[in-house]
Amino acid sequence: MPNLWMPGATRHAIGNTGAMHGGPARAVWHITSNAKDWTYKNELGWFTGDGREVAPHLLWDPFTGEIAQFFPADSRSLSLQNADTIKTNRTGKYCIQVETVFTANETVNGQRYATVRDTPCKNLDQIMAWLRSLGIPDTWPGGAPTAFARDTVSLSTWLGEAGHFGHNQVPGNSHVDPGPMPNLAAIGKTQTTKPSTGQPKYEPFPGASFFRTGHRSPVIAAMHKRLVAEGCGRYQSDAHADTWGSGDERSYAAWQRKLGYAGADADGRPGPTSWAKLHVPNS
Ligand SMILES: [Zn+2]
Structure with a gap:
């Protein structure tokens, strides 16, 4: 009843x-x-x-x-x-x-x-x-x-x-x-999701201080690839793709502009929101 x-x-x-x-x-x-x-x-x-x-x-x-x-x-x-x-x-x-x-x-x-x-x-x-x-x-x-x-x-x-x-x-x-x-x-139905592998699909935002000139990481190489794939690559070459530099900053700024940011919000320094939207794969 x-x-x-x-x-x-x-x-x-x-x-x-x-x-x-x-x-x-x-x-x-x-x-x-x-x-x-x-x-x-x-x-x-x-x-x-x-x-x-x-x-x-x-x-x-x-x-x-x-x-x-x-x-x-x-x-x-x-x-x-x-x-x-x-x-x-x-x-x-x-x-x-x-x-x-x-x-x-x-x-x-x-x-x-x-x-x-x-x-x-x-x-x-x-x-x-x-x-x-x-x-x-x-x-x-x-x-x-x-x-x-x-x-x-x-x-x-x-x-x-x-x-x-x-x-x-x-x-x-x-x-x-x-x-x-x-x-x-x-409404009220749980989303059907693939079983978790225990690791998030995308690289979490590594923090602002991660993006400093000369810092080397496979995460930066993965980001580089994603920026190019999004049509935001402003790199002079793909050499040192794993090392943060001015090409990364120009390319990331292009990504921020693509997301609709302007001015100081499109300064080429990654933030958590634009990073999450970039879907950088786990490396
Ligand atoms: Zn009515």
Whole structure:
């Protein structure tokens, strides 16, 4: 028996539960899209107060990771319009609706965020783990939302297929949220990486003092090769490729300019960021 209340969510049961109609389990994604850019706290007050007639299951702040839950999973929630006689809030065994505290192009801490996909999506892994525990597959039967526009699925898709839907895809509804979303299938899944050989693939930054005139090392020879491969070679010859000198400085400066650095940031002296991007193989 799955947990009907999401572990990690703050429980704000508002009563007024209603039975589901059964069928494939699904989740429906929304954004609160508030002209006043309401915060999680404002939205929590709304959905437990005057807005309780349109409350979702979950309220999620993708910046702070705060999550509130208003209905148990086996109850309908209230954020959808009906499609004529079809009570869309009740479609499926579960129809978990998530209101993301987000408005397109909103500014948070001085940074502008165009879509939910651009936010930190904090604790989305916890939400996905819970939805998976309810048997909701990671797929989007109507395709993942790509724009703030209607993309209504057929009634047979809505009634017959399990997975994730945007509010913009639900029949009988007019809203265009949630807009582009992150790749849900990748959330909370550990990256498959090749077994480690115990040695990092690339040479770690050896420190600024490593790059002094006359210093000799196979690391400098490996760097020399990489700079040439990147089209940044400004060497007069490949002799003494393992010894730091003025040709290295000219070539490294070309690499820094290639990365977009200018002025004192393109002085030919390696720093940890430009070094990491150069991918100097372990020598
Ligand atoms: Zn919505």
